[in-house]
Amino acid sequence: MAENEKKDSDQVVKIVLLDPEGRLLVLKNENWGPDLPGGHILEDETPEAGLQREVEEETGLKIKDFSKLEYESKNKLFYKGTVSNKNISLSHEHDSYDFLSPEAALETDMREIFKMAVREATGK
DSSP: OOTTOOOEEEEEEEEEEEOTTSOEEEEEETTTEEEOSEEEEETTOOHHHHHHHHHHHHHSOOOOOEEEEEEEETTEEEEEEEOSOOOOOOOTTOSEEEEEOHHHHHTSOOOHHHHHHHHHHHTO
């Protein structure tokens, strides 16, 4: 690692990212299943800056309007946001993506902590 590169912290940020129709972006990876956009923030990075960076790295999307959810789990913070541009450019971390209704997302094998965030963000 280069001397000026920052290390990942233990803090993880994830976002329930909704399109104008209320469907949420679900990223997919064959090794760990359905996932929400986000990841580890860097040392000395705010959760909000880390979230914006992670979402852009994973999807190519820039998010502006988002807010923190009440639900937290250990080292994970969750946010809710909206996206109008659905031109997704996936990073190597995910194999595919879909925009699913909250009900359909909750029927997937997504981790329960992510489902809790989906429920709070969508009221389902």
